[in-house]
Amino acid sequence: MMPAIKQYNTGIKDMICTHARKLVSRTAAFITVVSLSMAAAAHDLEIHGSNTVGATLAPMLVTGYLQQLGEGDVRTRGTGTVNEKILSTRAGDRDISILVAAHGSSTGYRALASNEADIWASSRPAKASEVEQLGNRADLRSLDSEHVIAIDGLAILVHPQNPVNKLSIDQLGQIFSGQINNWAQLGGADQPIRLYARDNRSGTWDTFKSLVLNGEYSLHESARRYESNDKLSDDVSRDPAGIGFAGLASVRNSKLLAVSDGNAPAMKPDQLTVASEDYPLSRRLYMYTTGEQAPAMARELIDFALSSEGQALVAESGFVSQNPLAVKPDFEAVVPDSFRKLTERYQRLTVNFRFAEGRTKLDNKALRDLLRLKHYLAEQNRQARDLLLIGFADAQQHELKSQMVSELRAISVRKALNEIGVENAPYTGYGHYMPVSGKGSPRNGRVEVWIKNR
Missing domain, CATH: 3.40.190.10 (Periplasmic binding protein-like II)
Structure with a gap:
């Protein structure tokens, strides 16, 4: 009888211990959830991710945004953790604070996926696995979610x-x-x-x-x-x-x-x-959001970052702005005489149109660059006829095919400009000549934008 009682008591103890462990585990999980919720609620907006973006650029953009929003100075303080900053100001009857945590691009994705971040700062495009995992909330490759903020x-x-x-x-x-x-x-x-x-x-x-x-x-x-x-x-x-x-x-x-x-x-x-992305190690810097589901403040900050004012801060931070500039390039000795003749009365704009897939579909950056180009022409009091769109192709099986592809690309940009009121810009194709990368690279397929000298 005693062994049976002993065995029974041992079983009860095991049950109590198991229950206690589960209770402690659930309590810890609850505390973690509450802590995360309190942390999220502690700031009006959180940006997590890339150190490249978060070290200087993101704080400068946040400062510019808060200066438009608030009534006083923008204050910056640390959190006690390296590579984290809190920027705050007074707007109306309340304080507004934004956290920038710069621990690497992958950390930003995880924070966005777990609702700890409102904006994911990234110095690389979203990976296919990340796009898929977040697909039930947003399409990270859509124009509403993927925002190129600098080059x-x-x-x-x-x-x-x-x-x-x-x-x-x-x-x-x-x-x-x-x-x-x-x-x-x-x-x-x-x-x-x-x-x-x-x-x-x-x-x-x-x-x-x-x-x-x-x-x-x-x-x-x-x-x-x-x-x-x-x-x-x-x-x-x-x-x-x-x-x-x-x-x-x-x-x-x-x-x-x-x-x-x-x-x-x-x-x-x-x-x-770099602005034209001809440099072989050029890259885009991104901010990702959950599109229309993103908080209003996140969307406003993105709009500011993409504006002319925001892009001026990009240039001030040491990165390359997407605001178009006219530049007279220093040609390498290998540039053909025919191309020198073609462009001798032009300057090159610091914008290239590139393509998302296939041969003629413009990517998200290019869609925004169309509007930047329109704004530039209006600012400079120039017309579509002052432009020259020059299409390029990667090497094809036949030279004639390369020429055709390059012209189709230029025509694609011309049509897109027509749709926003910049009509009938002159264009040409230059085939597979003057590559900016190795054979087979998609960077060779591009449309350069040139503008007549005054």
Whole structure:
């Protein structure tokens, strides 16, 4: 009898312990949910994600937005956590605060998906898996959800005294994978190369991995990893053997290298090459929202970021604005005489039209650039006849086909401009000549915009 009672008591104890553990677990979960709700409620808006966007650009855009909204100064304070800022002001009878948490692009997606963030700041486009996972709430690839707020060039950085001036994308892949491990192999000093790279949560790392490593190379285990672009750049600038990559706004005291892709000439990132996305390591900086479901304040902030005023702040922050500018390009020696003749009475605008899929469907950035171009013409008191749209194609099986594709692209942009009242802009196609990237790259398929000299 005693063993049975003992066994019964043990069973009761086990049941009580199990119940207690479940209760503690549920209580902890409840506390977590409440804490998250309180944290979300603590701010009128939360932006999570990319350090590239969140370190300087997002706070500047938030400040500009709050200055329009509020009646006094915009205050900035930390949260006690590195790479987080709270910006606040007084509007009417209440305080408004916005949190910017810059811990990497992937963290921003997770925060948006879990309703902790209203805006996801990202230095890379949304991945197919992310688009699919959030598909029941919003289409992250739609014009309502995907917002290109700036253009950036992935800067390849070395010590100021390093004699190397340019590298190909393939050389960069070999360097960062350890296959090229001494500067003497590149015409530099006889010393081992030291690698500096962004961390795995960074959209800058995702971009580098996609554009440079490209599935062919793996980052060498000796690379030092960083959450901050600025810290990485500062460390490279002090290391004669160092090479690293960061956002264009974080060059600081490091030396910037020119980069080539395939048979295209090497380019340094600048206003024209980055804004037009001709520079091979150019990239778009994004803010993602849940479209029409996003809070009104989130939509207003996005509208401000995309406005001329917001884009002026983009330029001030060190990134490249999407407001069109007219520039007289410095042609490389390889530019054909026929193209020099075609454009001799024109300046180039810092906008390229690119395509989402197929050959003629404009992507989300291009759809907004149509309106920017219309605004630019009105501001400058210019007409559609002052423009020249030049289409380009990637190499096709036959030269005639390349010419046809390039003209179709130019016609597609012309039609889109017609629809918004910029009618009958002159156009031409230039076939597969003057590639800006290796053969097969979608970046070669583009429409450049030129404007007549006054």
